[in-house]
Amino acid sequence: MSHHIIEIHNLEYAYPDGTLALRGASFRITHGESVALIGANGAGKSTLLLHLNGCLTPTKGSVRIGDIPVMKSTLPTIRRTVGMVFQNPDDQLFMPTVYDDVAFGPLNLGLPVEEIEKRVKDALSLVGLAHIKEKSPYRLSAGQKRSVAIATVLSTSPNILVMDEPSSNLDPKSRRNLINLLKTFTHTKIIATHDLDMVLDLCERTIILHQGQIMADGATVELFQDVGLLEESHLEQPFRLAAIIAKEF
Numbered sequence: 001m002s003h004h005i006i007e008i009h010n011l012e013y014a015y016p017d018g019t020l021a022l023r024g025a026s027f028r029i030t031h032g033e034s035v036a037l038i039g040a041n042g043a044g045k046s047t048l049l050l051h052l053n054g055c056l057t058p059t060k061g062s063v064r065i066g067d068i069p070v071m072k073s074t075l076p077t078i079r080r081t082v083g084m085v086f087q088n089p090d091d092q093l094f095m096p097t098v099y100d101d102v103a104f105g106p107l108n109l110g111l112p113v114e115e116i117e118k119r120v121k122d123a124l125s126l127v128g129l130a131h132i133k134e135k136s137p138y139r140l141s142a143g144q145k146r147s148v149a150i151a152t153v154l155s156t157s158p159n160i161l162v163m164d165e166p167s168s169n170l171d172p173k174s175r176r177n178l179i180n181l182l183k184t185f186t187h188t189k190i191i192a193t194h195d196l197d198m199v200l201d202l203c204e205r206t207i208i209l210h211q212g213q214i215m216a217d218g219a220t221v222e223l224f225q226d227v228g229l230l231e232e233s234h235l236e237q238p239f240r241l242a243a244i245i246a247k248e249f
């Protein structure tokens, strides 16, 4: 059995209009790792993440979750293992109330009613939104929608948490709460983001995508010291990096 929980091999993806969004990306992630996926707008981050739960099918190459190849016949198992927080919360919220949205995943897992109620309560408390459980998701602020979208995934207790720009639209306190929450989540995480301060807090490893290819893959603190590399990805060195490096020596 492979000890890699995610294995991406030579992944290529062309959208139906011909845009080649991924051009031969390969990497492996070990159980329990927290990995950041960074890169300029249009680098291919969302496209790559959408392959992890089979929302997109590779044009070439392969994706495995543990020993299971991601393909049509394995999707039910894959989606129980991989919890995906989409870039746009509107793609994730479709029920009449916040409660129903967060209960949807556990309900589909066939869990008993008391367990579903507990999971919804816990997930909403974790994101600090228990007080709006009866509201319509369509009547929430952008940041609240993002937090509910995160709760819909937490309630399914996935082994792998995949998040596409989870901190965008969050106010500083909600962002800090999210970081603290994710720190407690000891399973495997892969997070696409432009928020490099959050990466410093959460991800010991960073993969940089550039025009659909992997430009760098290594220890976050080391990669972030390479200003040229960050500039190529339209990113800036986070201020806190210097303090972190000083602490390490």
Ligand SMILES: Nc1ncnc2c1ncn2[C@@H]1O[C@H](COP(=O)(O)OP(=O)(O)OP(=O)(O)O)[C@@H](O)[C@H]1O
Residues within 6 Å of the ligand: 015, 016, 017, 019, 020, 021, 039, 040, 041, 042, 043, 044, 045, 046, 047, 048
């Ligand atoms: N539905 C689509 N049809 C055609 N091309 C697409 C589609 N979605 C994305 N693309 C293209 O694929 C490439 C990769 O896009 P993707 O959304 O994966 O980038 P990203 O790194 O997530 O960007 P961002 O940081 O802006 O979210 C871009 O060139 C984009 O224009």
